[in-house]
Amino acid sequence: MKFPLSWLKTHLETEASLDEILACLNTIGLEVEGVEDKARALASFRIARVVEATQHPNADRLRALTVDAGDGKFLSVVCGAPNARTGLVGVLAMPGDTIPATGTVLKVGEIRGVKSEGMMCSARELGLGEDHSGIIDLPADAPIGASYAAWAGMDDPVIEISVTPNRGDALSVHGVARDLAAAGLGRLKPLVPPSIAPAYPSPLAWRIEDPRACHYVLGRAVRGVKNGPSPKWLQDWLSAIGQRPISALVDVTNLFTYGLGRPLHVFDVAKVKGGTLTMRMAQEGESLLALNGKTYALTAEDGIIADESGPEALGGIIGGEPTGCDAGTTECFIECAIFDPVRIALSGRRHDVRTDARARFERGVDQALPALALELATQTILQLCGGEASEVAAAGTPPAWQREATLRFERLASYGGDAAVLPAEAVGILERLGFTVVARDAAQVTVAVPSWRNDIIAAGELTQAPELAADRAAKAAEGCAAIEPECDLIEEVLRIRGLNTIPPVSLPVSSAVPAAALTARQSRAVLARRTLAARGMLDCVTYGFMESRTAALFGDTPDSLRVENPIAADLDQMRPTPVASLLLAASRNAARGYPDVALSELGAAYRPGTQLQVAAGVRTGHTPRHWAEPSRAVDAMDAKGDVLAVLAGLGVPMAGVQVTTDAPGFYHPGRSGVLRQGPKTVLATFGEIHPRVRATLDLAGPAVAFEVFLDAIPDPKRRKRGAPDLPAFQPVRRDFAFLVDATVPAETLRRAALGADKALIVEAAVFDRYAGDKLPEGKVSLAVQVTLQPRDATLTDAAIEAVAEKVVAAVAKATSAVLRG
Amino acid sequence: MSETDDLAALREGTAAQLAAATDLRAWDAVRVAVLGKSGSLTGLLKGLGAIAPEARKERGASLNRLKGELEALVEARRSALEESALEARLLAERLDVTLPPRPFPPSGAEAGGIHPISRTMEEITAIFGAMGFAVAEGPDIESDWLNFGALNIPEHHPARQDHDTFYLPAGADGRRPVLRTHTSPVQARTMLGQEPPIRIIAPGRTWRADHDATHSPMFHQVEGLVIDRGITLGHLKGCLIDFLRAFFDIRDLPVRFRASYFPFTEPSMEVDIGWSRKTGELGKGSDWLEILGSGMVHPKVLANCGIDPREWQGFAFGMGIERITMLKHGMPDLRPFYESDLRWLKHWASDPLSPPSLAEGV
Secondary structure (H helix, E strand, C coil), X not given: CEEEHHHHHCCEECCCCHHHHHHHHHHCCCEEEEEECHHHHCCCCEEEEEEEEEECCCCCCCXXXXXXXXXXXXXXXXXXXXXXXXXXXXXXXXXXXXXXXXXXXXXXEEECCEEEXXXXXXXXXXXXXXXXXXXXXXXXXXXXXXXXXHHCCCCCCEEEEECCCCCHHHCCHHHHHHHHHHCCCCEECCCCCCXXXXXXXXXXXXXXXXXXXXXXEEEEEEECCCCCCCCHHHHHHHHHCCCCCXXXXXXXXXXXXXXXXXXXXXXXXXXXXXXEEEEEECCCCCEXXXXXXXXXXXXXXXXXXXXXXXEEEECCCEEXXXXXXXXXXXXXXXXXXXXXXXXXXXXXXXXXXXCHHXXXXXXXXXXXXXXXHHHHHHHHHHHHHCCEEEEEEEEECCCCCCCEEEEEHHHHHHHHCCCCCCHHHHHHHHHHCCCEEEEECCCEEEEECCCCCCCCCCXXXXXXXXXXXXXXXXHHHHHHHHHHHHHHHHHHHHHHHCHHHXXXXXXXXXXXXCCCCCXXXXXXXXXXXXXXXXXXXXXXXXXXXXXXXXXXXXXCCCXXXXXXXXXXXXXXXXXXXXXXXXXXXXXXXXXXXXCCCEEEEEEEEEECCEEEEEXXXXXXXXXXXXXXXXXXXXXXXXXXXXXHHHHHHCCCCHHHEEEECCCCCCEEEEEEEEEEECCCEEEEEEEEECHHHHHHCCCCCCEEEEEEEHHHCCCCCCCCCCCCCCCCCCCEEEEEEEEEECCCCXXXXXXXXXXXXXXXXEEEEEEXXXXXXXXXXXXXXXXXXXXXXXXXXXXXXXXXXXXXXXXXXXXXXXXXXXXCC | CHHHHHHHHHHHHHHHHHHHCCCHHHHHHHHHHHHCCCCHHHHHHHHHHXXXXXXXXXXXXXXXXXXXXXXXXXXXXXXXXXXXXXXXXXXXXXXXXXXXXXXXXXXXXXXXXEXXXXXXXXXXXXXXXXXXXEECCCCCEECHHHHCHHHCCCCCCHHHHCCCCCECCCCCXXXXXXXXXCCCHHHHHHXXXXXXXXXXXXXXXXXXXXXXXXXXXXXXEEEEEEEECCCCHHHHHHHHHHHHHHHHCCCCCXXXXXXXXXXXXXXXXXXXXXXXXXXXXXXXXXXXXXXXXXXXXXXXXXXXXXXXXXXXXXXXXXXXXXXXXXXXXXXXXXXXXXXXXXXXXXXXCECCCCCCCXXXXX
C-alpha cells in the first residue's frame, strides 16, 4: 500500500516529521517497505542565478560564473555547460552536498587557476532524468535561494507500507491515519457527511436474487456529468502510487478505494440494459469481458452483477467493459456494496484476478461505511464532473457487525510483565482506534468494536484436533471463546503503545543446570554426523526431492510421494535415499574436476506414510597419493568401515551384528552387504555402486556408498558397566592359516575359531586373505589370529596345543577348511 | 524375385551369425562382414549402379530397408552381449563382505567437516538448551491440518496463499498432504503430545515453491514454543534477545521489536537486529535487519490443540536458519548451501571435533 505524504495529511492533522511518521508506522505494525523521497536527496540544493558568465581565462570550453545563491554572497563557479549564460536561473550545489547521480561530495576546488565554490547542476546530476545536455534552466522568476525540491513540488514523499492480511482497514489512507493518530502522532480528521439533495429518482434499481452474491448494496446515479480528465492533484496522487489516471469518474472510484479503503464501481447508465442491476450467482457458460480486457468464463460459484444482457461485473472484484464509463458518459451509477470475503477470495483465486477491490473485500471492508461513502463519492463527482444526483437505490439489509469485547486490566498487565499498562492509557488507545466504551470499572472495560475492524473477534471456527477427548476439547474451546476477544484488544493496546516499551525479562529456568536438550536418539544422530565428518567426509545438505527417473534407480517411486506441483521437472519425487542426492553431488563435483570426494548427509529417506532418518555417505575416486601409502580406488570395505564406525560410535553391540549380501539394487550385487541385528532389523547397507547406476549418473570412476538407518538402532541402554576384565596372566596369540572354499564367508570361519574354546579364546581376527595361482582353483587362504587368555595359571605348551587342535577341528567342521602346512 | 531371395538369405544368415557370436569380438567380426566397408550388404549397395534403372529404384528401397533391419539386429545383439558381459562380470566380481574393513579411513580425517546449516542447528540447540528448551521434531510431509488448520490458517485465508505450498497426492481421506511450509506444525504435535509446561525448539527442513537468488525450495527453520503459567511478552523478548546476543556473540547487539501479524500468534511481532547496511557489520550502524517472527500463542491455536487458554499462556517464534547462518558468517549467497560443491563445503565446514559448547563459546 502506497500513499504520498500530502494524501495522508488530508486525513491526519499532524506536526510530525516524515521520520517520526515512518518510525511510528514500523512500530505499530504497518511496516515501511520504502520511501520515495526526492526532496531528501536534494534538500540542500538551492535555486541560484548566474549574475555574470565570462569565458574561463585558461580553458576554451569552460566558463567562469559569478553565482547569486540568495544569501547575499556571490560565489565563483567554474562550469562547462554550453548553456551557462548570464542571467540563467538554475540549481546550485554547495561544498558538502552529495551529488545524487554520482554519490560524490562536492568540495571547493580550483579549476585551471580559477576558484570553484559550487556547481550548477544538470538534471542527470540530480538524479532527475537523463538530460545532461546542459545545466538546469529554470524560469527567470524562480525564487533565488529557495529550496529547489520544494519549489519544484518534489517535496511530497511517497510512503510504501506492507499491510498484514488481517488489516483490511489499513489498506486505506484514512485507516493508516487513524492508527497514527491512535499512536499519538496527530488527530484523525473526521469524515464529514455532505448534504446532497436528490434531484430525480434513480434510473436503475437493485435486486438481490441470491444473497450469496451480495447481501447489501447501495447505488445512486449522477446525470449531466462531464467525464474528462481528473484534476491535477488527483492525477498526481494516483500517479504517485502507480495508478494510471483514466478519467474523472474512474479516478474518483480509485480515490475512494485507496483513500477510504472503500472500493466503488461506476456504471454508465446508458449502457445498462433493462433498468435493473441484479446480484446473483453466475450460470455455467456465462462470461464477462472485464475492464482489464480479459474475458472470464464464470462458474456457478461466482457472484456477479448482471443486467438484462448478462454479467456486467464480477462483484467486488472487477467491473465489465461493456457498461464501464468513458469520455462519452453523461450519466453514471455509483455502486457501493458489501461482499462476502471468503467468496471474493475464492472467486479471485479461481480466475487469478488480483485487483485492489478484491484485496480489500477479501480482508473485509468497513461494514458501516457504504451510506457515508456513497454520499462523499457523490459529492466528489458533483464537484469534479458537475451534474445532479438521483435518489439512492438500495437492496438487502445492512450487515450486523456490532459486537463487544471486554478487557481485564489485570490480564493486560500479565502480557507486559513488569511494565503494566495503565487502564487510562489502554482505554485511551482503544478510543482513538475507534472503539467506544460501553462500560468500565476499576477492573475492566467493555468496548464496542468499530465497524471497520473485521479482525477483532473475527468470525472463524476452531479446527480442533479430531483425536482430542471431548471434554478436553470443549473446555479448551470454551476458554478460547472467553479469551480471544480480550486477546484481540490486548494486541491493539500493545501494538499502538509500542512493543519496545515492554522490558525484556530472561526466561526463568527451573534449574541452573538444565536437562539435556536432546533425547538419546537425537544426540545419536548428531554423533553419527560428527563421526563421519571425523572420518574425512564432508557433511552435506541436499534437496529431499529429485527427478523421478533418477529416484527410480534407487528404489520405489510411489505416486504418493510424487510432488503434484513441482517447481521444476527434476524436483518432483521424494527421494528413496539420500545416497541418490549425494551421488548426484559427486557427479557434479567430478564434472568440475574433483572426482575424489567423500560426502555424507544426515537426511531423510521417504517411504509411503513415513520417513526414515538416514546417515548416508558416498566416496568416489581414489585415496590421496602419499609416499607411505599408494593411492588406490575406494572400495566397498571403505563404506563398510564408515558404517562400522557409526554403529560403534552409537553403542551398537557389534558381536550381534551380521552381514548378509542382499543389498538394494543400486549396489553392485557381488560387492555389497547389509548389516543386520537379528533377522529382521536392517541397521545399514554398504557397497560399491552398481556400474549401470554409475553410468546413468555420469560417474566415471569408482563409487561406494552406505546408509545407516538411525531409527532402526535400538535405544542405548543406560546401565552401569561391570568391572573390567583384568586377568593377571599374559594372553597368548596364535596364528592359523586355512585353505578354504572361496565362497565361505570369512566371518563364518572367524566365528568358528572364536567358539572353539569358550573358556580360553577371547578374540579371533582375520588378518590375511590370499587368493592366487599358488592355490587350487576356487580356494583361498584365510589367516586368523586367535587370542587365548589364561585365568588361573600360565598355559603349558600342551594346553596351547590342545586349544589349537580344537580351533582347527571347529573351523574344519564349520567350513570344511584345512590347515595349511 | 531372385533379388529378394538373396536379401532374405543375407538377413537370415546375419541373424544366425549374430546368435552364434557369444562375445563382443565375434560380434564385431559379424558386423564388419555385413556392414563394414567390404561387407556383404555394402557390396550389394555398391552393385546398385550396375542394375537397370527401372529395377534400381525397387532394389534400392529393399536394400535400404534391409540395411535398417540389419543395423537394428547388430545393435540389439551388441547390447545383449554387453548386458551379459556385465552380468558375467558382476557375477565374477565377488567380495567377501564379511571381512573386516581397514582400520583407518581412506582419506585424511582433516578433509571432513560439518555443514554450516548443521553447525548452526547445533549452536541453536546449545543456546536454547541452556535456557531449558528441549528439541522436538516432526516429519517433512504433514497433513493439511497440522501445517495450516491447527495454526489458525483456514482454507480461504490470504496468509495461506503466501506460503507457496508443495502438495502430494490426496490420501484416503481426500486431503492432500503438504511438504511442511514451516516448522510450526511441530508446535501442534508437541501440544497434542504432552501436557504443559512446554519449552521446545524444533529445527528442521521446510519447503516452499519458490526458487530464486534469495529463496530455495527447501530450506531450514527453527521453531520455538514456550507454554507455561505467567509467561509474558517480556519473557518472549528476553528469551530472543538472550539468544540473538549469544548466537551472534555480540553482547550489546541492538534488538528491536515491531508489531506484525501471523495467524498463529497474537500479538505478533517481527524482530530486527541492528547492523550497518554499508559495511554489513552486525551490531554497528543505524540500520535494522529483519531476522525472525514471533508472538504470544494465539488462543485458537491453544484451543485447537486442547489447551485451555484461560489457564496457559505462551509464546512462539520462528526463524530462518540459512538467514542467521549467512549473517553470522557474512556468507553472500544462499544457493551454494545445497549444491554440495566440495570447494564451498571445505571453505565453510567446521571441525567435527569442536562441536558447539557454551563452555568453549558457540
